[in-house]
Amino acid sequence: MKPVVISDLSVAFGALRVLHDVSFDVAAGECFGLVGESGSGKSTVLRCASMLWSKWTGEVRIGDRSVREMSAADRCRTLQMVFQDPFGSLHPRHSIRTVLSEPLKIQNIPDRDDRMAQALCDVGLPVDFLDRYPHQLSGGQRQRVAIARALIVEPDVLFLDEPTSALDVSVQAEIINLLMRLRGEKGLTYVMVSHDLAVIDHMCDRFAVMQAGRVVEVLNREAIAGNGATQAYARDLIDASLEYERAL
Numbered sequence: 001m002k003p004v005v006i007s008d009l010s011v012a013f014g015a016l017r018v019l020h021d022v023s024f025d026v027a028a029g030e031c032f033g034l035v036g037e038s039g040s041g042k043s044t045v046l047r048c049a050s051m052l053w054s055k056w057t058g059e060v061r062i063g064d065r066s067v068r069e070m071s072a073a074d075r076c077r078t079l080q081m082v083f084q085d086p087f088g089s090l091h092p093r094h095s096i097r098t099v100l101s102e103p104l105k106i107q108n109i110p111d112r113d114d115r116m117a118q119a120l121c122d123v124g125l126p127v128d129f130l131d132r133y134p135h136q137l138s139g140g141q142r143q144r145v146a147i148a149r150a151l152i153v154e155p156d157v158l159f160l161d162e163p164t165s166a167l168d169v170s171v172q173a174e175i176i177n178l179l180m181r182l183r184g185e186k187g188l189t190y191v192m193v194s195h196d197l198a199v200i201d202h203m204c205d206r207f208a209v210m211q212a213g214r215v216v217e218v219l220n221r222e223a224i225a226g227n228g229a230t231q232a233y234a235r236d237l238i239d240a241s242l243e244y245e246r247a248l
């Protein structure tokens with residue numbers, strides 16, 4: 001299990017400064033949430049910390065290593081991402097076998113057939129799905145494949161960017177439960193973006209509230225139910241979410 005430490009992460013796109021000295025620590029094996037209004041910079045934190053975008057300042061460490069010091073191959077075996085839209089993140093003309101075998105080939109990992117079968121089993125899909133294509137799967141099944149693809153290289157850390165928000169409510173619960181089971185079984189550390197405080201409450205130990213590219217407050221999960229935030233913006237965000245839930 002590895003911790004994640006993000007220190008003074010700042011980034012600008014042209015003249016627009018999008019992240020301002022974002023810092024937070026995630027303990028080994030913890031699930032840490034990022035919440036905040038649209039455009040507050042949550043996904044940008046994940047994109048920078050995973051080096052999908054590398055023109056930032058500050059430091060991101062996983063275990064005792066900076067993500068900048070890692071080779072691309074090392075980084076892939078340390079850190080994987082799961083995105084919101086499982087259809088968009090799977091190539092429509094690639095069978096599930098191709099989707100799952102590619103990272104194994106790139107990483108030169110042997111025993112590919114066994115690994116692919118195990119990866120599908122881990123996410124609750126039958127092995128004969130290897131010969132299917134993304135359009136032959138439901139949204140939830142596609143997200144299970146995306147999770148299997150992320151886990152097949154046995155990373156230490158998963159960055160989850162709204163992993164359930166494109167799914168039906170009943171399927172959301174299945175994917176949340178799957179992610180929670182896998183974290184325990186494989187000793188993973190999660191950093192998860194979500195706009196849904198109910199999902200954060202269910203999955204995360206702690207979470208950061210972001211506003212306009214800054215971390216406003218880091219809170220324990222328990223702060224949601226009684227709204228224990230001390231900063232006005234974080235309090236308003238939690239209040240709005242609690243009111244919305246009451247209205248449902």
Ligand SMILES: Nc1ncnc2c1ncn2[C@@H]1O[C@H](COP(=O)(O)OP(=O)(O)OP(=O)(O)O)[C@@H](O)[C@H]1O
Nearest residue numbers: 013016018036037038039040041042043044045195
């Ligand atoms: N590649 C880019 N070029 C220019 N601006 C960008 C780029 N990526 C993100 N931004 C801007 O950075 C800001 C933060 O975007 P980001 O996607 O991180 O927000 P978010 O909090 O994840 O929002 P949402 O909840 O809507 O996904 C936004 O103003 C966005 O327009």
